[in-house]
Amino acid sequence: MASFLDSVQIGFDMATSLTIVGAAVTWFIRQKKQAAIDKERGISQQVKSTGLQKVQTVLLETENSFSSLVTNTQKFEKMIDNRFQKHAEKPYRKLNLALTNDEGFFDKSVDLLEGIRKELGGFYEMIQVRRYSLIPLLDSINDGENYVSIFQKNIDDVGEAHNNVGSSNLSLLKELKGLIDMINEKYDFKPDSIDDEQLKSLYSSAIDDSDILDKIKSILFDEDYFEWLSSFVSEGSETAYLEKVIRSNEIEDRELFHNVLTNFIVALFKRNIELISTVLVSASYNVMNARIECKDILISLSAMSHKLVVNNDVEPLIAVIEKYNSNEYFSRDRSIR
Numbered sequence: 001m002a003s004f005l006d007s008v009q010i011g012f013d014m015a016t017s018l019t020i021v022g023a024a025v026t027w028f029i030r031q032k033k034q035a036a037i038d039k040e041r042g043i044s045q046q047v048k049s050t051g052l053q054k055v056q057t058v059l060l061e062t063e064n065s066f067s068s069l070v071t072n073t074q075k076f077e078k079m080i081d082n083r084f085q086k087h088a089e090k091p092y093r094k095l096n097l098a099l100t101n102d103e104g105f106f107d108k109s110v111d112l113l114e115g116i117r118k119e120l121g122g123f124y125e126m127i128q129v130r131r132y133s134l135i136p137l138l139d140s141i142n143d144g145e146n147y148v149s150i151f152q153k154n155i156d157d158v159g160e161a162h163n164n165v166g167s168s169n170l171s172l173l174k175e176l177k178g179l180i181d182m183i184n185e186k187y188d189f190k191p192d193s194i195d196d197e198q199l200k201s202l203y204s205s206a207i208d209d210s211d212i213l214d215k216i217k218s219i220l221f222d223e224d225y226f227e228w229l230s231s232f233v234s235e236g237s238e239t240a241y242l243e244k245v246i247r248s249n250e251i252e253d254r255e256l257f258h259n260v261l262t263n264f265i266v267a268l269f270k271r272n273i274e275l276i277s278t279v280l281v282s283a284s285y286n287v288m289n290a291r292i293e294c295k296d297i298l299i300s301l302s303a304m305s306h307k308l309v310v311n312n313d314v315e316p317l318i319a320v321i322e323k324y325n326s327n328e329y330f331s332r333d334r335s336i337r
Helices: 002-081 091-102 105-139 146-187 196-208 208-219 223-231 238-246 256-270 274-310 317-325
Strands: none
Touching: 002 146, 002 196, 002 274, 091 105, 091 208, 105 146, 105 208, 146 208, 146 223, 146 256, 146 274, 146 317, 196 256, 208 223, 208 256, 208 274, 223 238, 223 256, 238 256, 274 317
């Protein structure tokens, strides 16, 4: 009987021991999992903290650069926009007068535009360099691909805006001014009072003058000027002119090119200085657009900072950006700064 009771006791002790060991093992596994979770959470928080610090550092740099850019863009925009009467019968009249009567107006416009181009270039280069440290951090965060995609698009838009101001406007202004000065020096005419006979004579002279024709072709074949040149192309033929005249190694549509050439030469004599005014107005629009593209960088960085601070997935990044674009926050389209 004692032997039987001893066996039962031993069995009971073993079961108890196994239960205790099982509980201990379960506790250990749970603790290990929790430790792994805590470690991962800690690393994630550390990454977010580092990302936030980096985003705010870059944001501060861009704020300072943007402030300087706004000051200069406003000088140029006011200089042009105050003289452009969009809805008037002769919208370019005041700009034409400024270019004709104020010898320093053109040079001042070009100098301001040159300065803006350099500042845009500086802003673009700064944000390009910073992306090498910023993008890996953003990419390591939950939904990081979305952060990176938006940030990269902002950078590309600033680069395009810089090219529009430099290649499309500044270069065209200089080429066009040189061509118009040459025409005005060689020929005696008044744009407002040219009759058909005089226009035919001036046209023939320009076509036969290799110096003038070379300068004309330099403008008509430049793809950077295509948007501006479209006004001399018959409606519906813009793509054909781009593909068959500008981009083609040889002129594939000579009739189309001749029509554009004729329209342009006629404008050089009949509109003359006003052509420069149209480029200045285009430049003012591109400067405004460039300023907004730079502001988009600041708004996106601000939205990213918000997401990293709040640390939740309830409001997507794009929703925060749209909210910050509104007039209640940074007023993207209405506020200058």
